[in-house]
Amino acid sequence: MSLLTIVFKNLRHRPTRSLLTAVGITVGIAAVVALTGLASGFQKSWEDSYRARGTDLILARVTSRDPLPTPFSMKVTDTLRATPGITATGGVLVDLMSIEDSPTILVGGWEAHSFLWTHLHVDAGRLPAGENEKVIMLGSIAAEVMKKKVGDTAQLDTESFTVCGIYTSESLSENGAIVMPLGSLQALTTKEGMVNFVNMKVDPSLDPDELARLRERIEKQLPGFETFSTTEVSQANIAVQISKGMSVATSLIAVVVGAVGVMNTVLMSVFERLHEIGVLLAIGWRRRRIVTMILLESVVLSVLGGIAGTILGVIALRILEWTPILRGRIAPDLSFLVLGGAMAVSVVLGVLGGLYPAWIGSRMSPTAALRYE
Amino acid sequence: MTPPPLIEARSLTREYDGGAVVALRGATFDVRAGEFVSITGPSGCGKSSLLNLLGALDTPTAGHVRYDGHDLAAIDDLAAFRARTIGFIFQSFHLLPTLSAIENVQVPMLESGLTRAGRRDRAASLLGAIGLSHRCHHLPAKLSGGERQRVAIARSLANEPKLLLADEPTGNLDSASARSVMALLQQIHRDRGMTVILVTHDAQVAATGTRTLAMLDGLIVSDTAAPAHGSGQES
Numbered sequence: 320m321s322l323l324t325i326v327f328k329n330l331r332h333r334p335t336r337s338l339l340t341a342v343g344i345t346v347g348i349a350a351v352v353a354l355t356g357l358a359s360g361f362q363k364s365w366e367d368s369y370r371a372r373g374t375d376l377i378l379a380r381v382t383s384r385d386p387l388p389t390p391f392s393m394k395v396t397d398t399l400r401a402t403p404g405i406t407a408t409g410g411v412l413v414d415l416m417s418i419e420d421s422p423t424i425l426v427g428g429w430e431a432h433s434f435l436w437t438h439l440h441v442d443a444g445r446l447p448a449g450e451n452e453k454v455i456m457l458g459s460i461a462a463e464v465m466k467k468k469v470g471d472t473a474q475l476d477t478e479s480f481t482v483c484g485i486y487t488s489e490s491l492s493e494n495g496a497i498v499m500p501l502g503s504l505q506a507l508t509t510k511e512g513m514v515n516f517v518n519m520k521v522d523p524s525l526d527p528d529e530l531a532r533l534r535e536r537i538e539k540q541l542p543g544f545e546t547f548s549t550t551e552v553s554q555a556n557i558a559v560q561i562s563k564g565m566s567v568a569t570s571l572i573a574v575v576v577g578a579v580g581v582m583n584t585v586l587m588s589v590f591e592r593l594h595e596i597g598v599l600l601a602i603g604w605r606r607r608r609i610v611t612m613i614l615l616e617s618v619v620l621s622v623l624g625g626i627a628g629t630i631l632g633v634i635a636l637r638i639l640e641w642t643p644i645l646r647g648r649i650a651p652d653l654s655f656l657v658l659g660g661a662m663a664v665s666v667v668l669g670v671l672g673g674l675y676p677a678w679i680g681s682r683m684s685p686t687a688a689l690r691y692e
Numbered sequence: 693m694t695p696p697p698l699i700e701a702r703s704l705t706r707e708y709d710g711g712a713v714v715a716l717r718g719a720t721f722d723v724r725a726g727e728f729v730s731i732t733g734p735s736g737c738g739k740s741s742l743l744n745l746l747g748a749l750d751t752p753t754a755g756h757v758r759y760d761g762h763d764l765a766a767i768d769d770l771a772a773f774r775a776r777t778i779g780f781i782f783q784s785f786h787l788l789p790t791l792s793a794i795e796n797v798q799v800p801m802l803e804s805g806l807t808r809a810g811r812r813d814r815a816a817s818l819l820g821a822i823g824l825s826h827r828c829h830h831l832p833a834k835l836s837g838g839e840r841q842r843v844a845i846a847r848s849l850a851n852e853p854k855l856l857l858a859d860e861p862t863g864n865l866d867s868a869s870a871r872s873v874m875a876l877l878q879q880i881h882r883d884r885g886m887t888v889i890l891v892t893h894d895a896q897v898a899a900t901g902t903r904t905l906a907m908l909d910g911l912i913v914s915d916t917a918a919p920a921h922g923s924g925q926e927s
Contacts, residue, residue, distance in 0.1 A: 320791070320794075320795045320798045320811065320812070321802075322802060324791075324795065325788070325790070325791065325795075325799075328790035328791060329790055331790070332789070332790040595786070598782070598786040598788075599799070600749075600771065601747070601774065602774065602775065602779075602799065602800045602847070602848075603771050603772065603776070603778075603800055603803050603851070604771060604775070604799075604800075604802070604803060605771045605772065605803065606771070608803070684749075684750075685749045686744050686749050686750045689749075689782070689786070
């Protein structure tokens, strides 16, 4: 028998109460896993979409922080192309469109013949031939959701487009999207000559200092514009920031609610066992062993809830990933960082919840506790 | 030459509520190693308060207790002192309800530094010695009152203390169980040469000891060993 034996037996002695507390923690930690996984996955897939294209830098308006930033004239690409260190550019116009019976889909207009197209793996059909060809390419998940194949037509806004190809990309968000020649999307959305971003490839031999100087030069040449690395652009994205903020806020609420729940349970248990604590002190247990026992009860309870909550959160995310409305739109991050983070939250919650009861228990005088029956 | 006393209690006073209640009024006595001392007296006479002071569970308002020549007030880690030196037996047994008999006996050993196997073996041996091997894995709720008190006695011996303090050990037992528990305490005293101090208000139980201190209103009013052991009180 060890201290842990006593801890587990104490928790099992009041099974309903322990179970209900653990269930409360399970739900809280599941919410932490789900929201953190979604937010982190959202940021990651945003970054992936740039990395997959081979983009090194992105140009956007200074004020633009939303996923569909303010459009601007693509004449700036002339300046960029003339800037030493930039090896290629590709203008991108993006829009969200509701297409036929399918849920809203991200539609990207990419500059024809730019490097943006080269990373796509064409599963069927072909790439668009020219800037104003009235064709679209569907990401593999978008094709599945829209139930379209090469040669079919799709109604985008007021016009009909032919599906010229179906592609797969390393980026999940691209797989759930539609891409088309930039000119066609500009015409469709009456944004002729406009883009939301310019993707740039830079000379790979540039070191970080030279890259920083290049960015300064671009921003000086183009007032009102800002350059972003792929990580920065996803971090600066207001949607990413909101989703991360919501996940942090939910996690904090889960910690506070969970800690109060654990504290309530452990405190009740300590008050019910004051005479036992008195006996333990009388027979020679040091106060720190009492503190350890009570904290362990609290931590074991919350870690058990944390394990169940992590599993539940992962299951919930997997289910969400396969629901028709979200399929291809979310790529939850279930990395060790996210899952380990949720477990760490449960440990913190257990320690916080156990501190006050442990303090109460350890402050008892053995004689007072022995009288407490 | 007489050996020095194991316990020296001098002018022990214990007041509660800022002096509104005086439980002890200056008790002075010695207990020698190997004695079986019964402290007797009516309810509220200060017996339990005295036992708490002797057991280093409480501190006197005035006076002091010396154990083996060491003033308890000067001992930093009283918990370690209790774990090492004193075995406690309570009227209500105070076994942990969630633990089996053998686990209850091991509880004080968590402070002993013994290995897990060492703790288990010693607990099994102690339960065997008091004839409860067959009840090792029973929870206290499944044991009779007498059996529970025997498990509590085994627990009190867990760390091989020199001193046993028993507070009304038969108070919650029927007469047959009470006789059996007292016989066990006598056997432990005899076989292990342990010093036993027992508090009881039952004259028959008190007679089991080799010496009786009678208390009334916080004073020791008689000592069957007096004057040889130098007992008395100061009020």
